[in-house]
Amino acid sequence: MTSGQTVVVYGAYGHTGRFVVAELRARGFVPVLSGRDERKLEELVAEGVRADVRPASVDDPAALDRALAGAAAVVNCAGPFATTAGPVIEAALRAGIPYVDVAAEIEANRDTFERFADRARAAGTPVVPAMAFYGGLGDLLATAAMGDWTAADEAHVAYGLDSWHPTAGTRAAGVVSRERRGGRRPVFTDGRLRYRDDAPPTLEWAFPAPMGTRKMIGEFTMADVVTLPSHLAIPEVRTSMTVEAAGDLASADTPEPAPADPSGRSAQTFLVDVLVRSGARERRATATGRDIYAVTAPLAVEAVARILTGRTRAAAGVLSAGALFDAPDFLRALAPHVTVELPA
Numbered sequence: 001m002t003s004g005q006t007v008v009v010y011g012a013y014g015h016t017g018r019f020v021v022a023e024l025r026a027r028g029f030v031p032v033l034s035g036r037d038e039r040k041l042e043e044l045v046a047e048g049v050r051a052d053v054r055p056a057s058v059d060d061p062a063a064l065d066r067a068l069a070g071a072a073a074v075v076n077c078a079g080p081f082a083t084t085a086g087p088v089i090e091a092a093l094r095a096g097i098p099y100v101d102v103a104a105e106i107e108a109n110r111d112t113f114e115r116f117a118d119r120a121r122a123a124g125t126p127v128v129p130a131m132a133f134y135g136g137l138g139d140l141l142a143t144a145a146m147g148d149w150t151a152a153d154e155a156h157v158a159y160g161l162d163s164w165h166p167t168a169g170t171r172a173a174g175v176v177s178r179e180r181r182g183g184r185r186p187v188f189t190d191g192r193l194r195y196r197d198d199a200p201p202t203l204e205w206a207f208p209a210p211m212g213t214r215k216m217i218g219e220f221t222m223a224d225v226v227t228l229p230s231h232l233a234i235p236e237v238r239t240s241m242t243v244e245a246a247g248d249l250a251s252a253d254t255p256e257p258a259p260a261d262p263s264g265r266s267a268q269t270f271l272v273d274v275l276v277r278s279g280a281r282e283r284r285a286t287a288t289g290r291d292i293y294a295v296t297a298p299l300a301v302e303a304v305a306r307i308l309t310g311r312t313r314a315a316a317g318v319l320s321a322g323a324l325f326d327a328p329d330f331l332r333a334l335a336p337h338v339t340v341e342l343p344a
Contacts, residue, residue, distance in 0.1 A: 004028065004029075004030060005029055005030065005072040005073075005308060006029070006030045006031075006032055006070060006071045006072055007024055007029045007030070007031055007032065007071060007072060007073045007074065007075060007304055008031075008032045008034050008054070008067055008068055008071045008073070008074040008075070009021050009024070009031050009032065009033060009034065009074075009075050009077060010034045010035055010056075010067070010074060010075070010076045010077065010078050010084070010088055011034075011035045011076065011077035011078025011079070011084070012031070012033040012034060012035055012041065012044060012051075012077070013033070013035055013037065013040040013041055013043065013044045014035075014077055014078060014079075014167070014169055015167040015168075015169060015256070015257070015293055016077045016102055016132075016167070016169070016293050016296050016297070017035070017077035017078070018044070018264065019264070019293065019294050019296065019297035020075055020077055020102075020296070020297045020300055020301065021033065021044075021049060021051070022263070022264075022297065023297035023298055023300075023301040024075075024301055024304075027301055027305060029301070029304070030051070031051050032051060032052045032053075032054055032067070032071060033045070033049070033051045033052065033053045033054070034053075034054045034055065034056055034067040035055065035056070035078055036055070036056070036057050036058065036078065037055070038053070038055035041053045041055055054066060054067040055067075058083060058084050058087040058088065059087070061087070061090070061091065061094075064087060064088065064090075064091035065091055065094060065095065067091070068091050068092065068094075068095040068097060069095070071095070071097055072097060072098075072308055073097050073098040073099070073100065073304050073307065073308060074088065074091075074092050074095075074097060074098070074099055074100070075100045075101070075102070075300050075301075075304060076088045076099065076100070076101035076102070076103075077101070077102050077300075078169075079103065079105070079169045079170075079172060079173040080105060080108070080169075080172055080173040080175075080176040080177075081101060081103035081105050081108035081109075081129075081173065082105060082107065082108045082111070082173075082176050082177075082180065083176075085101055085103060085108050085111070085112055085129070086111070086112075086115065088101075089112065089116055089120075089127055092125065092127070093116075093119060093120065093123050093125055093127075096123065096124075096125060097125065098125060098126045098127075098128070098304065098307045098308070099125070099126070099127045099128065100128045100131045100300050100303050100304055100307075101128070101129050101130070101131065101132075102130070102131060102132035102136075102296050102299075102300055103129055103130050103132070103135070103223065104130065104132060104133075104134040104135060104170075104173065104222065104223050105173050105176070105177050105223070106177065106186055106193075106221065106222070106223055106225060106226055107177060107180050107181070108129075108177075109129045109130050109135060109223050109226040109227070110193065110226050112127065112129040112318055113129070113226065113230055113318050116318050117317055117318040120316055120317050120318050121316050121317040123316065124315060124316045125316055126307055126312065126314070126315065126316055126317065126319060126324065127317070127318045127319070128303055128307075128318075128319055128320070128321065128324060129226075129227075129318065129320070130223045130226065130227050130320065130321075131296075131299055131300045131303045131321055132223075132296040132299055132300065133270075133292040133293070133295055133296050133299070134222045134223045134224070134292075135222065135223030135224055135226065135227045135320070135321075136227065136296075136299050136300075136303075136320070136321040137272060137287060137295075137299060137321075137338075138157040138222070138224040138227070138228070138239070138272060138274060139224060139227040139228050139320050139321045139322040140321050140322050140325070140327045140330055140331050141157070141272060141274040141285040141286070141287055141327075141331070141340075142155050142157065142224070142228050142232065142234075142274050142276055142285070142322065143231075143232065143321075143322030143323075143327035144285045144322075144327040144328045144331060144340075144342050144343070145274055145275075145276045145283045145284060145285040145342070145343055146232060146276055146283070147283065147343060149276070149278055149283075150233065151232075151233035151234070151278070152232070152233070152234045152276045152277060152278045153234070153235070153236065153277050153278055153279065154234065154235075154236040154237075154238070154275075154276070154277045155224075155228055155232070155234045155236070155237050155238070155274065155275070155276045155277075156237075156238045156239070156240065156274070156275045156276075156277075157222070157224045157228075157237075157238070157239045157240075157272065157273075157274050158205045158207065158216065158239075158240050158272070158273040158274070158275070159220070159222070159239065159240065159241045159242065159245070159270065159272055160205075160207045160211050160214060160242055160270060160271035160272065160273060161241065161242050161244075161245035161268065161269075161270050161292065162242075162244070162245070162268060162269050162270070163244060163245060163248050163268050164245035164246075164248040164249050164254075164268070164292070165248060165254055165255055165256055165257040165258070165266065165268065166248070166249050166254065166256070167256055167257065167293065168256065170249075174249075181195060183197075184196060184197055185197075185200060185219065185221065186221045186225065187219050187221055187225070187238075188221070188225035188229060188236070188237040188238075189235070189236055190235055190236075191229070191235040193225060193226075200217050200218055200219040200220060201218040201219060202215060202216065202217060202218055202243070203215075203216050203218040203240065204216065205240060205273070207271055207273050208271070208273065208286055208341070211271050214242050214243075215242070215243045216240040216241060216242055216243060217240060217241050217242075217243060217246045218238070218240050219238065219239075219240070220239060220240055220241035220246055221239055222239045222241075224237060224239050225237045225239065226320075227320035227321065227322070228320070228322070230318075230319075230320045230323065231319075231320060231322060231323035232322065234276070257291070257293060263294070264294070265290055265291040265294040266290075266291045266293075266294070267290070267291075268290065268291055268292065269288070269289070269290050270287075270288065270289055270290070270292055270295075271286060271287070271288045272286060272287045272288075273286045274286070283343045284341075284343065285331075285340065285341065285342050285343060286340065286341045287331065287338050287339065287340050287341075288338070288339045289337055289338040289339065294337075295334075295337050295338060298334055298337045298338070299321075299334065302330065302333055302334065303321065303324075303325070306324075306325055306330070307324075311325070311326075312324050312325060313325065313326070328342055
């Protein structure tokens, strides 16, 4: 049972952090509000969120230790994760509690695997990066699609977004990522992450009905190129994005997401279509839902619940969603937030 257990949400006042706090409360957890800005944390309480407030800066290890004291787990929702992931993971390891984050930043997720795999394993603590719409959902779908295959030639995660209204956090993380890459674009090919200076290709992708065939940016690389190869033997991992959504993200005039229902979800919808190929054989898995930020909350909170109740494939280390959990069972547990179609 997880009811009544305390979970710290770092970056609780952010757009995604608010959804995570609400989902924790709905699942019977006791959220603790933490983050770098004490004023914003207090504003969250003033809005009616009844929870303990524990402000902490990432450059203050003692404050982070106080924030995590007595907690069962921590969910890091504060980007850019190039800045926050390392210090919060360090604090989680000191506290001996599971760490989950919602990072979409490719290099930040790669850093987590490279820096903390051995330490997390030695500490007996699970560290789960990218437990979110980008990175986590695609990894679960690809793992489910693989089924009994031990290897594949290629995986393609096609993102069918009708629009993308980025949050301020998404834009800030994008700036950091572009600076780290020197303006180059990442791709995962021949079994490794590489960087290119040319323009990405365009292609057409035949999504299931009702979306149908859509024009895509063919190498719109997302965190899946870190999560999938971390445990699946697939040398070519591609991700693509609908042209309309990519244009929304690129435009400085695109507004932040606007609530369209009492829960705060936007009207934006998605269809994620994952294709894995081995020779002439292909398998697909799809997920449909609404609001890419809101759907991150049930992904992250379901991960916390499964870790705390021992429903995992491993006990410790840096592990992606597909490596740590029974992927088909996890995906089905996301209903009604996500509707999935998996191979028979």
